[in-house]
Amino acid sequence: MRLRIAYTKVEDAKYIAHLDLTRVFERAIRRAGITMSYTEGFNQRPKISFGFALAVGTEGEREYVDIDIQREMDLGEALARIQEQLPPGIRLLQGRVLTQGAKPLMAVLNAASYRMRVLMALPILPERLQEGIGAWLAREHVTLSRFTKRGPTEKDIRPWVKRLEGEIHGDEIIFELEVEMGNAGSVRPEEVLVSLRELENLPLDLEALHIKRTGVHVSYQGENTSPLEHDGFVQLAEQS
Amino acid sequence: MTKYTAAEIRRQVERFLPKVLKPSRYLGTEWNAIQKDWHKTDVHMAFAFPDVYEVGMSHLGTRILYHLVNSYPEFLCERVFTPWVDMEATMREKNIPLYALESFQPLQAFDVVGFTLQYEMSYTNILNMLDLAGIPLRTEERGAEDPWIIAGGPCAFNPEPLVGFIDFFLLGESEEQLPEVLGLIAEQKKNPLPRQDFLRRVAQVQGVYVPDFYHVNYKPDGRIEKIEAESGVPVVVEKAIVQDLDQAFFPTNPVVPYLEIVHDRMMLEVMRGCSRGCRFCQAGMIYRPVRERSLETLLKQTEELVRSTGYDEIALTSLSSGDYSCIQPVIEKILEKHGDEGVGISLPSLRVDSFDVELAESVQKTRKSGLTFAPEAGTQRLRDVINKGVTEENLLNAAEAAFKKGWSTIKLYFMVGLPTETQEDIDGIIDLAKKVANLGTKLGRRNITITISTSIFVPKAHTPFQWEPQEAKASVELKQRYLKENLRDRRFKYNYHDVKTSYLEAVFAKGDRRLAPLLEWAFKHGARFDGWSDQFCEEVWINAFKELGIDPHFYANRAMDYDDILPWDHLESGVAKQFLVEEHHRALQEAKTIDCRHNVCTGCGICPGRGVQIELKG
Known part of the structure; x- marks a missing residue:
C-alpha cells in the first residue's frame, strides 16, 4: 500500500537535514510497528521518498512524503500510529492512498512558495518597496554569480521566479515568493533577496532573515494544486 | 563572561544555527532524549564527552550513564559535546557560553560536570569546554558557585596529567558509584561543607580519587620519589565494580540521533571484561573479571530496544563478542524474533580464533x-x-x-x-x-x-607493558x-x-601531574581536537615542551624499572602489580598465558576479596 502524506517540518524539526529525514521516518514507522516495503537488490532500502529538499533551518508548512508499506491498513490508523512516533515539529496533516502507477512526488511537483520575513536596515516607504519589486520583476534576466566547488559560476535566476510580492509590517518586510522547481534546478529564496538588495537597492538586513516554505505544488496551466488532490493528480500523472 | 539564561542562549544560538555544519549536533531534541524539570530535581549533572556529537553518541558508557542518572527522580542529567570548530568560533564571537543540549542551560549553572576520558588526545578539548563554559580551568580558581568537575572512564586509571583541572576522578564502573556521589552532592547543596571537607567525604566512596589528598615528590633525575596519601583517605584507590552485571542498569530506550553518528545502531552489551590477557591491552586488564549477561536478559533488552528506537541493526558489543558463551543462541533468537522486521546484527569485535564464518554469514x-x-x-x-x-x-x-x-x-x-x-x-x-x-x-x-x-x-598504565x-x-x-x-x-x-x-x-598515557601546565599551555595556544588529523597541530606541542622545559622522551621513550614508583601506583585496577610484573617476564620469555575463563586461575588478583567472580552464562 502506497501512502502520500502531507506534513509540517517546523520548530526544531527544521534543523533535521534532508538526508537524515528518511531515517527519521523509517525509524518512526518501525517503532509504530508498521512494516515497510523495501527496494529489491543488494542494499535494501525502505521505499520512502520525498519532494524537493528543504534547506536546513527553513521551516516547511506543508511538505510531502510517499511511503510504501507491506500490508493494507486503515489510512487513519496508519497516520495516527506514525504520528505518535514522530519528533515534535513533524505533524502529519493529511494523507491518501495512492492508486496503482501513481507518479512519484519528484515527478509531479514543480513549484514552491515561500514566505520570507526580513528586517529593514533602513526604514522605507511602501511605494519604494513596490517600485523595487516592480523593477526587479520587469527584468528579463537577473544574473547571479555563485561560488561552487568548481569555482564561480553565473546563473540567471529570473526565469524561475513566478511571483514576488512584498509588504511592510512594522520594521520588517514580508515577501511572498513563488518559484518554479525542476530537475534542471531552481532558485534559492535568499538569492532573490540578495539580488533585490543589490540590483534595486532595497535596504534588507539579510542577517535577520526568516524563511518558511509555505507549500510545494503541482502547477499546471497557471493553476497550483496539491499532490494530494485526486483529479489534478491523476490527470497530470497521465499527461506528463 | 556575561551570565546568560537558558532562554537567552537558545534565542541567540537559533539565529546562527542554520549556518553551522550539522546543526542537529547542538539540539537535545532527539527521540528518547530526556527533558526533565530543572526546578523539580535536586542535582543537575552535565555529562560531557570531549569530542564531537557523532563520536560521543556512539559511546555506550555515555549512553548508560545518561539514562542511569536520569532514572533517579531526584537527579537530572543532560549532555554536552565539544562544539566543532565552526560552532566554537561563532560561540566565542557572540560570547555565548557552552550549554547542555536538553535545556540550553549554561554548564556553569550545573552542580556537576562529568567528563568521560576515553582517549588521551581529547584532553585539550576538556580544557576548551571548561573555557567555553566560562568555568575557571584550575580547581583552586573555582568557587562554590562553580560546578564540581569530575571525570571517569579508562584514562582515569592514570589521570595525573589532568590533576589540577578535575576535582575528583571516578575509577571503574560507575553504575553504583556515580549515584552515590550525586547523593553526596545533593547533601552538600543542602548543608554545604567547606570544599576540603566535602572532598574528604566523597573520597570514601569506592573508586573515588581526590588528587588534592595525594602528594607526589620527585627525585633529582625526575623520577618519582614517593606518593603520599593524607590521612583519612585510602592509600590506594581501588576501582568500583558492578557485582551483578546481569541485573545492572541498562538503558533500553536510548536516544536516537537525527544525524548519522559513527555507530548508528542499537547497542547490546553482552558481557563486560575480557580475560584473553593480551599484554598491551588496557581494557583487558581494567575491566576484569569477565561477567556475562544471561540470554533471557539480552532477549528482553533487544525486544525493548527495537520497540523504543526503530533501528534496523543491533550490535552485540563487548571487548570480544565471539567469546560470549551464548553467542550462537543469542544471534539465532534475535534473528528469529526480529529478522522479519528487517533487524540485522553486527558483531564489531571478532577474534580470529573465535571467528566462525557461519556466524558472520548469519549476521551479515x-x-x-x-x-x-x-x-x-x-x-x-x-x-x-x-x-x-x-x-x-x-x-x-x-x-x-x-x-x-x-x-x-x-x-x-x-x-x-x-x-x-x-x-x-x-x-x-x-x-x-x-x-x-x-x-x-x-x-x-x-x-x-x-x-x-x-x-x-x-604503552598503557596497568598493563604488563606499562614499563x-x-x-x-x-x-x-x-x-x-x-x-x-x-x-x-x-x-x-x-x-x-x-x-x-x-x-x-x-x-600522556605514561604522564604525571607535571604535564598539567603543558596541557594548559598547548590549549591556550590553540591545541584542540588533537585526535583529528585535520586539526592536530604538532608545532603547538613542540613549542609547549620547549617553553615549559619538559622532555617528552622522558615519558614516552624511557623504559621504567620495576622498582620505579609509577605515576599511577596509588590507583588500583584490581589486577595486582605483581601479576603485571610476572606477565612482563613471561612476555620477554615468549611464554603464553592462558585464559582463566576456561582454565585454572592465573592469579591476576581481581576476584579474591571483591565479591566478584567470573560469570559465564553458557
Whole structure:
C-alpha cells in the first residue's frame, strides 16, 4: 500500500537535514510497528521518498512524503500510529492512498512558495518597496554569480521566479515568493533577496532573515494544486 | 563572561544555527532524549564527552550513564559535546557560553560536570569546554558557585596529567558509584561543607580519587620519589565494580540521533571484561573479571530496544563478542524474533580464533563491508610475546572460509613498535598479508582487497607493558615506509597511524601531574581536537615542551624499572602489580598465558576479596 502524506517540518524539526529525514521516518514507522516495503537488490532500502529538499533551518508548512508499506491498513490508523512516533515539529496533516502507477512526488511537483520575513536596515516607504519589486520583476534576466566547488559560476535566476510580492509590517518586510522547481534546478529564496538588495537597492538586513516554505505544488496551466488532490493528480500523472 | 539564561542562549544560538555544519549536533531534541524539570530535581549533572556529537553518541558508557542518572527522580542529567570548530568560533564571537543540549542551560549553572576520558588526545578539548563554559580551568580558581568537575572512564586509571583541572576522578564502573556521589552532592547543596571537607567525604566512596589528598615528590633525575596519601583517605584507590552485571542498569530506550553518528545502531552489551590477557591491552586488564549477561536478559533488552528506537541493526558489543558463551543462541533468537522486521546484527569485535564464518554469514545482511581480523603482530614469536593467542593457521582458515562464502574484502589490523619487535616481525606482516591475498586468488576470488592497518604501540598504565618505552618516532616511520613500499600490490591497501599523535598519546598515557601546565599551555595556544588529523597541530606541542622545559622522551621513550614508583601506583585496577610484573617476564620469555575463563586461575588478583567472580552464562 502506497501512502502520500502531507506534513509540517517546523520548530526544531527544521534543523533535521534532508538526508537524515528518511531515517527519521523509517525509524518512526518501525517503532509504530508498521512494516515497510523495501527496494529489491543488494542494499535494501525502505521505499520512502520525498519532494524537493528543504534547506536546513527553513521551516516547511506543508511538505510531502510517499511511503510504501507491506500490508493494507486503515489510512487513519496508519497516520495516527506514525504520528505518535514522530519528533515534535513533524505533524502529519493529511494523507491518501495512492492508486496503482501513481507518479512519484519528484515527478509531479514543480513549484514552491515561500514566505520570507526580513528586517529593514533602513526604514522605507511602501511605494519604494513596490517600485523595487516592480523593477526587479520587469527584468528579463537577473544574473547571479555563485561560488561552487568548481569555482564561480553565473546563473540567471529570473526565469524561475513566478511571483514576488512584498509588504511592510512594522520594521520588517514580508515577501511572498513563488518559484518554479525542476530537475534542471531552481532558485534559492535568499538569492532573490540578495539580488533585490543589490540590483534595486532595497535596504534588507539579510542577517535577520526568516524563511518558511509555505507549500510545494503541482502547477499546471497557471493553476497550483496539491499532490494530494485526486483529479489534478491523476490527470497530470497521465499527461506528463 | 556575561551570565546568560537558558532562554537567552537558545534565542541567540537559533539565529546562527542554520549556518553551522550539522546543526542537529547542538539540539537535545532527539527521540528518547530526556527533558526533565530543572526546578523539580535536586542535582543537575552535565555529562560531557570531549569530542564531537557523532563520536560521543556512539559511546555506550555515555549512553548508560545518561539514562542511569536520569532514572533517579531526584537527579537530572543532560549532555554536552565539544562544539566543532565552526560552532566554537561563532560561540566565542557572540560570547555565548557552552550549554547542555536538553535545556540550553549554561554548564556553569550545573552542580556537576562529568567528563568521560576515553582517549588521551581529547584532553585539550576538556580544557576548551571548561573555557567555553566560562568555568575557571584550575580547581583552586573555582568557587562554590562553580560546578564540581569530575571525570571517569579508562584514562582515569592514570589521570595525573589532568590533576589540577578535575576535582575528583571516578575509577571503574560507575553504575553504583556515580549515584552515590550525586547523593553526596545533593547533601552538600543542602548543608554545604567547606570544599576540603566535602572532598574528604566523597573520597570514601569506592573508586573515588581526590588528587588534592595525594602528594607526589620527585627525585633529582625526575623520577618519582614517593606518593603520599593524607590521612583519612585510602592509600590506594581501588576501582568500583558492578557485582551483578546481569541485573545492572541498562538503558533500553536510548536516544536516537537525527544525524548519522559513527555507530548508528542499537547497542547490546553482552558481557563486560575480557580475560584473553593480551599484554598491551588496557581494557583487558581494567575491566576484569569477565561477567556475562544471561540470554533471557539480552532477549528482553533487544525486544525493548527495537520497540523504543526503530533501528534496523543491533550490535552485540563487548571487548570480544565471539567469546560470549551464548553467542550462537543469542544471534539465532534475535534473528528469529526480529529478522522479519528487517533487524540485522553486527558483531564489531571478532577474534580470529573465535571467528566462525557461519556466524558472520548469519549476521551479515549484505557483504559490502569486509571482515576484520586483528592478528596484531606478524610472527608467531611476537604474537606469543603479546599473548595474542592467534596462529597463522587460525587466520588462514578464517580467511579461507570467508573467501569461500563470497567475501573479497578482508581487513587486517597490526601494531608496530611492540616490545622485542625486529625486522623479521615487520616482514611477517607483509608475509601474512600476501598469504591471505594469494589464498583468495587461489580460491578464485576476483577484486580482492586486503586492507592492512598498522597502529603504533602505546604503552598503557596497568598493563604488563606499562614499563615499556614507546619506540622512537624515526624508527617507527622507517617501518611504516618499509611496509608501504612492500605492500604495493594492487590487492593491498595500507593505512597507518600518525607517528606524531601516537607519540603524544604515549606521553600522556605514561604522564604525571607535571604535564598539567603543558596541557594548559598547548590549549591556550590553540591545541584542540588533537585526535583529528585535520586539526592536530604538532608545532603547538613542540613549542609547549620547549617553553615549559619538559622532555617528552622522558615519558614516552624511557623504559621504567620495576622498582620505579609509577605515576599511577596509588590507583588500583584490581589486577595486582605483581601479576603485571610476572606477565612482563613471561612476555620477554615468549611464554603464553592462558585464559582463566576456561582454565585454572592465573592469579591476576581481581576476584579474591571483591565479591566478584567470573560469570559465564553458557
